Amino acid sequence: MSRSAGAARRVLVAIPYLWLGLFFLLPFAIVLRMALSDAATALPPYAPHFEGPGQLGAFLAALDLENLQLLFADALYWQSYLTSLRIAALTTLSALMIGYPLAYAMAAAPRRWQGLLVLLVILPFWTSFLIRVYAWAGILRPDGLLDAALMGLGLTSEPLRLLNTEAAVLIGMVYSYLPFMVLPLYATLQKLDPSLLEAAADLGATPAAAFRTVTLPLSLPGILAGAALVFIPAIGEFVIPDLLGGPETGMIGKVLWTEFFSNRDWPLASAVAIVLLLVLVLPLALLQRWQMARAGRAGDGP
């Protein structure tokens, strides 16, 4: 009984690891191998240096980091990384600024309304992402809906020319990723014990002080989860900068796409992808360590 239960547990644990190994680790290895190859006129269009485990020594001796070096040497690439980081960071910050009050209001709303409010937040997902971004192009284009409304109200006298600017990318990104910020924040705030705020008020905290000293620190896990859910996809985003951005908003996702499909330089595109992954994994690993340390501190007594 217990033996078979143990075996069943091992199988259950093995399935997700098998999945990760098959669909994450293996493709990663393939991409890594590609990144360390040379572009070639072939099918697929690269000449691998790494031929198999037998030649590992020779491969390492002649390790060719040319593609990775190029990413740091050529301003196009590292500037794209920086642009992506900046836009993703701005997107995350804006989504937090808009999403926090929204999530707070949802959590404070009467319980019978909360289901409906959550539904409204996820409602945009029922329409294709691509169509929604195209719709933004229609809103933001010169003499589009936004300009028509603003000029009709007499607030502006000429078109804002927002489309194909970084502002348009930011608007599109914040719009698209806002639900990923709101939902974890709502989940955290909704669990917050209201008697904690009463206790804070009872001890003399003004509503602002109670928010700063109780609500905010206790919603930090929600803020971090929401920020990760927005920042990670935002940094590699390709569709939004492509449709709403201009030539100066060269985000790394777009560069990757261009290298892969237009230039057919698979090794360079792979190198871009590898570096992007590292850019994402490092801060996440640090975050994870911080959270583990925090949980560890709470778990054992002095």
Place this chain on the structure above:
Amino acid sequence: MSEPNRARPAPDAPRRVSPGSVRRAFQPWNEPQARPIVEFRQVVKRFGAVTAVDHVSLALYPREFFALLGASGCGKTTLMRMLAGFETPDAGEILLDGVDITAVPAHLRPVNMMFQSYALFPHLSVADNIAYGLKREGLPRPEIARRVEEMLALVKLEGLGRRKPDQLSGGQRQRVALARSLAKRPKLLLLDEPMAALDRKLREATQFELMDLQSELGTTFMVVTHDQDEAMTMADRMAVMERGRLLQIAPPDLIYEAPANRYVAEFVGDINVFEARIRAVEGELVSADAPLIGAIAFDEEAVRLAAGESVAIGLRPEKIMLSHEEPPQPVNKVRGEIWDIGYLGDMTMVQVMIGGDAGRLLKVSLTNSTRRIARPFAWEDEVWLSWDVEAGLVLPP
């Protein structure tokens, strides 16, 4: 059944001469010059169609330990939350030290509360929890540190200041909550079911500690509880609340021995209640006839009764004596058969059926003052129940 001209006694007017208060020295509520620290004046609070607090007037005095007792949903917590500032009365006013605080927001009231759930901040250490109110006051750092140490010593949690609330036992958490609510040295401390989460042994010990602490600090305590033992043990005075109204405000012994009405009598302690018809009133001595029992007699001073009137009479189980032989007294006795014996250690609860198998059960409690194993009474014994003229209580509806 009741005469229209017979006024119901006011909740805080003693119905009769005190049977002897346990704490004689401290009775500010009987001193006309005493100034209350808290006053509720005709306070009303409604939630939709429900009137949670219905025209409550109440005065608490400095250094008093006051308990608000009632079943759940009687409005006692609402009354306390209005004092803390978490609910606003729909009518009436609340005075603290003679100042109307009805419109003052919670964070500006010099009142602190210990929450039933303790409401400790989970992200702050014990010391930071205790320091929270002091930091809001803007006290200098060394002063805060000193006060936190003082509070930790007061609740006997020295050395645990750096722990987080989830690293403490239930009893320790309760102490932190107490320390936090006392750290600002409030003149009035509100305690919402302070012992509800403690097990019985710990609860008893904590009750006495809380009483010591209260007399040491001189703080006025207002405790909300549904536990009558807790209220009676700790309180100088207590109020029994039902459906938003205060039925009686009195010291615990008066509440028990001279309940204002049938609800109070039945809510606090055990009591046998039966109907009786008044036969004659001679001064303070009233004689009456009760179905299944026969002739009874009792002392009554506060409630004026007339011959022919029907009243509810209450008899506490410990006021009834049990014997195998017929007692010599002419009245206040009845024959019955023992139906049930519940042995509780310190005492035994006996259920006696009177008036035959279709009659009714009366509860009698016996103190087990000796260690003898053979008990004098057994199941199905024919016994006599008897009681004194002071035992019977008239219970207004």
